[in-house]
Amino acid sequence: MKEAKFAVIDVETTGGGIKGNKITEICIIVLQDGKELNRFTSLVNPGREIPLYIEKLTGINDRMVEDAPYFDEIAPQILELTRDCIFVAHNVGFDYNVVRAEFKEAGIDFNRKRLCTVRLAKKLIPGLFSYSLGNLCTSINIPHYDRHRAQGDTEATVILFQRCLDLDPDYEVIEEFLNRKSKESYFPPHFKAQDFENLPHKPGVYFFKDKNGKPLYIGKAIDIQKRVLSHFREKSNRKYELLQNTHSIDYELTGSELLALLREAELILKYYPKYNKAQKNPSKPYKLTSYHNKQGIEQFALHKNKIAPVSWMQFYTREEAIQFMEHLCEEFELCPKYCGLQQGVATCNHYKIHTCSGACSGDLSVADYNLRVSKALDYIHQYEQSCLLVEKGRETGEKSFIYLKQGRFSGYGFIDDAADFNHHEDFEHYLIPQKSSAYADRIVRRYLATEKHIVRLPLTSVEQHTQNIFENWFVD
CATH class of the missing domain: 3.40.1440.10 (GIY-YIG endonuclease)
Structure with a gap:
């Protein structure tokens, strides 16, 4: 391992993460057995404007790189200089991926073993307050000149790497980190x-x-x-x-x-975490309503923005609503025309639903069809009942339950696997009340449409014995 060559590299860029980021300066110092063999430093023309905040950080501006080579012009030199080398950088995931992306754009495949001095320092020099290059250099007295410039940062990283080599003379830690099968090669720099x-x-x-x-x-x-x-x-x-x-x-x-x-x-x-996108821009739900048309047929309709006197259910995507209505048609032999699945047709001719018994063509009486609608509404009402959903527990001998109050998520808990749910006191003391949301409501709807293992309690029993609990927990 002492014969191994290490290319310690730092790049300055136009900013913006990894994808689409362009190099403005690069420095490479090649080491073997802790001693410098070669070095290369160059400004790089990124082919785009350098943002002002990057200019203030690095001091590199458009005028400085105007006559500098483009990356593809120096790519052969970098490729040769780093051949048979291990790519070393402070937070190597950034530098390596930016350099590799530049090579890819130049039509060159670039693959090197890589080593991160952040992770190496955390392993060999534990207990420091911060492992950013600047703070680390201050903590262990490493000279660090020209910060946020490629050569200054590379020279500081070289000294840090040499310190790590002194602490790992047999290269045991380095060999462990170089194992490509090791999950640690993917870990964030601050993560243990x-x-x-x-x-x-x-x-x-x-x-x-x-x-x-x-x-x-x-x-x-x-x-x-x-x-x-x-x-x-x-x-x-x-x-x-x-x-x-x-x-x-x-x-x-x-x-x-x-x-x-x-x-x-x-x-x-x-x-409200910074990096979560879901739920931050909730859309208005599609509401399932019904009304009697001119023929006296009770007809279903889906509305997104209209206020309806009767609203049976709500869905958060049109696809979800259509799937449920198709299921309703097949289950109760309803007419797609009168379920909002077809419009502008005299009689239904749906691509998927072939169970219509002829209400649209007059082959089924209005009274008989409305009776089917009534049964479908009874089925819909099941979604609005208070019940418990029983699921697996966190460990053996335990089960979890989810409490739906009038069809909405209102709490959960964990209880012994042998316990029954015949009475309210069987779960009341284990209940952790929760406030529902449109997103949680959507999750429950999807679950109820597909799952069958539901333990139901009488509506009045559940509501009567849990109302006080919720009043103590929540204030409107």
Whole structure:
């Protein structure tokens, strides 16, 4: 391993994450056995304007790079200089991916083993307050001149790397980090490997947190550890920025995917994390209504913005609404024309629904058809009943339950697997009340449309014995 060559590299860029980011300056110092063999430094014309905030940070402006070579002009020299080298950088994920993207744009495939001095320093020099290059250099007395310029940052990284080599004379840690199968090669720079190993392979919600413990992103997973690792491997600019700011990852077990979905929805609304997009711009729901047309037929309709005197259900995408109405037509032999699935036709001729018994063609009386609609409405009313949904628990010997009050998510809890739900006191003391939301309502609707293992309690019993609990927890 002492014969290995290391190319310590730093790039300055136009900013904007990884994708679409262009190099404005690059410095490479090649080391072998801790000693410098070669170096290369150059400004690079990015082929675009340098943003003002980048100019203020690096001091590099458009005039300075006007006559500098484009990356494809120096690409062969960089390729040859780094051949058979291990790519070393402080926060290597950034520099490596930006350099690789530039090579790809130049039509050259660039692949090197890589090593991150942030992770190396955290392993070999633990306990420091910060591992940013500037703060780290201050902490361990490394001279750091021309900060945010490629040569100054590379020279400081070289000294840091040489310190790490002194602390790892047999290259044991370095060889461990160079193992391409190691998950650590994907970890965020501030994240501890042990914290990842502590993540469970179970359903639940997880929290990416900043250095102050504030949630930056909240997600749900059937397998928390596997899902978190998939985030580490994503290359989008937004995900890169999230991982750069992540210092820890916490989790909460739920036992089931359904409860994980509901907890995720609730927690996003509670913390409003910076990197979550879902629920921040909720759309108006589609409302399922009904009315008697001129022929006396009770007809269903879907409205998004209109105020209707009767609203049976609501959906949050048109696709979801259409799927439910198609199911309703097939289940109760209703007419697609009178269920909002076809318009402007004398008699229905739906591409999928072939169970219409002829209300639209006069083959079925109005009274008989309306009787079918009545049965369909009874079916819809089941969605509005108070009930318990029983799911798996967080561990063996436990089960979870989700309380729906008039069809809306209103609480959850965990209870012994042997317990029954015949009376309110069987679950009342285990209930953790929750406020519902449009997003949670949508999750429940989808679940009720597909799942069957539901334990129902009488409506009056449930409402009577839980009303006091909710009044104590929530104030309108």
